[in-house]
Amino acid sequence: MKRTAVLTLGLALLGTLGNTLAQKTTLTIESWRNDDLKIWRDSIIPAFEKKYPNIHVNFQPLAPTEYNAVLDTKLKGGTAGDLITCRPFDKSLELYKAKQLDSLNDLPGIKNFDAVAKAAWSTDDGKTTFCVPMASVIHGFLYDKAVFKELGLKEPKTEAEFLALLNKVKAGGKYAPLVMGTKDQWESATMGYQNIGPTVWRGETGRKGLISGSAQYNKGGFLAAFQSLAKWKPFLPQGYQALAYPDAQNLFAQGRGAVYPAGSWDIGTFRGMNPKLDLGAFPPYSIAGQKCVIDDHPDIGMGINSASKNKEAARTFLNWVASDEFAQLYANALPGFFPLANVKYTVKDPVAQQFLSWRSQCGKSFRSSYQILSRNDNPNNENDLWNASAQLLNGTLTPQAAADLVQKNLASWYAPQKGK
Template sequence: MTFRPDMRGLAVLAAGTLALTACSAGSLGSSDDSGGGPGASTVTITYLIGNQDQDIKTANQIVKDFTAKNAGITVKTETRPAGTEGDNLVKTRLSTGDMPEVFNYNTGSLFQAIAPQKNLVPLGDQPYVKDLDENFTKTVTADGQVYGVPGGGFMGGGVLYSIPVYTKLGLKVPTTWAEFMANNAKIKAAGGVAPVIQTYGETWTSQLFVLGDFHNVAAAEPDFADRYTKNQAKYATSAAAVKGFEHTQAVHDAGYENTDFASAKLPDGLRMLAQGKGAHYPMLSGVIANMVDTYPDAASKVGLFALPGDDASKNGLTVWTPGGNYIPKTTTGDKLEAAKKFLAFFASPDGCASLSKAAPPTGPYAVKGCTLPDDVPQAIKDMQPYLDKPGGSSLALEFVSPVKGPSLEQITVEVGSGIRKAKDGAARYDEDVKKQAQQLGLAGW
């Protein structure tokens, strides 16, 4: 169920040895690394991050702003490979007691895999924990203890839409699937605009109607994730879960896709949307910054709404949480206190502002009191009401169940291209996840 190729697919890039990168802009004060012992003027801690350019840029900005307010603390950064190699390195360094004082890593099932109760410092006694969004804390909690703070903003999985098209045709943002399909019918009848953009030339983009629909699945079957993990629920036999596949088929069968859906790629889809040649694009909010960079007018001309389900009263957004920042139990003494201050900065409005300086937000921050910059694109602003509304958002399935399969993107391309029917696609995906669940040793498989 890999869904973010340029965020997760890039994460499989092989990397060699770790590169130690001193953040000169943020390493204020003495370079003494004594940990605050007698005669030391500063405490030095190291922050382990991913090796992608944006990871490094964000860390540099955070370190610079944090140390400007904490002159007695020096923060160095160290990078690690992404993907499986990085996962193995994190586990190895935790098991050998060689982990830096603070590290950034995944949330959800991969967080559970690093044995947080054994390896991490619990943060439940920190005052800022009460200000963390519940969607986030669910993904960094083990045995009732919170262990991490967010390292960025949420991403939403919804429908990016052309505001000018909606305005011209007098359409309203849909809160049910029936309303969405009615809008598509009006757009097609008006001519000249593809109702739904699909870009199967990059197969990962085909999955949104399934993965972004999980808020609706959870609203209809609150225990689906738990039963799914135990092999007691299936996509093909769940009336709620199969709808994502059915919706993928329905859009194709109605002829609502762009004519080049089979070969178009993400840049084509973003261009069509930005130029008003396509009305809807089911997509992650993480692509918005790239679209606006290329098409600045899209900042005000493209909005976002949650994938609609059957019940307007339960309409809400499926969200992907940011990575977490953690402190290993091997961090002690003055270094531990410095590390806690560093994490507290991430979980504060000042920390959110620092993140916004480093890169345009992918969505609202997971910290109460943090606000989005006034100049963020409209589609990002559109996410905030869902996060603010009780019950208005739900975690993507990958954060509440470790059961995933590698072939979903190929299956959804087949369903969305008319090659395979929805029920057959759902059943095929149920088979696809079985091998991984067995490899994980999950009960019931």
């Protein structure tokens, strides 16, 4: 009888232990990417849960415009999820400084990211990283292969070849050589100045020089970038001053243009707008013999809510986000958004793969105004670059005047640039 009782008690204890082990930890992810909901639910989360069956993941997106305010309210009220999707640079840095995001320096997977990848989610001194870099977007040029074939054009490698190509398209009169408008201003800087600029200001050397005060917008490579951008003006579509971003996308998607200054995020857009459009891509061209440097701009990361009660499970998830398995899934679910981990993965979309291949061909940096330099509201360095680049292409500012405007405004508030 005693043996039977002990056996019964032992089986009961084992059953209780089994139930405990079988219980799932639920992780909730806060995100602004509500357009990604289906991808997370159908592809990313099932792959993780298959590998880690005791962790359940709930992806909880908000509208992009509401994310910052709602997230702040949730964090202050103690109702935010375990994992916080991180916007690049200052917003996420504010969360870390407020002790709402954990340091991830001791996360094993963080070693898969280099300093450029981590910069958008690290302290100013680079010593502490608080979000795992998930993906970036890459700048370059898309082109219509059918137009290139018709006109006998080749992908340009130098500025001279690029301008000669645009002249040939213009002479034909049938297509817009370079499809971009200036109405919304941001494209002039983002797909213009920040696209070709890193090559002439030598990427990270120039970008960090602005932060330290050793480089200025109206000298050297930063001035040269304005000078090169001004050469685009004769090749923009008729009435480009009134052309908004969606208008330019429509014009190119309809096969009415040859070259489109792009971000890789445009790949998916054009696939949806016109599946028959035969896209090609080439990287920023060499200027004055300089080796190409791409704008590999950080877009999205993920960190741990410091108030989370499920930190071990959250760390497990973030280590997986740093893996080649996640990189493979994410890169193919969202063509044009590229994982930042130094792991091996392949991209099925051929144009997205072209953009990705530039990482091994060119140096890499990111937009000059995004780290530290746009912390002032008015004047704001990012907004100044939009305005100056658009005015330059509209012909209302010379390259020197555009550069002087941006430099003067930066020097008006940013101490390392004062008096320069």
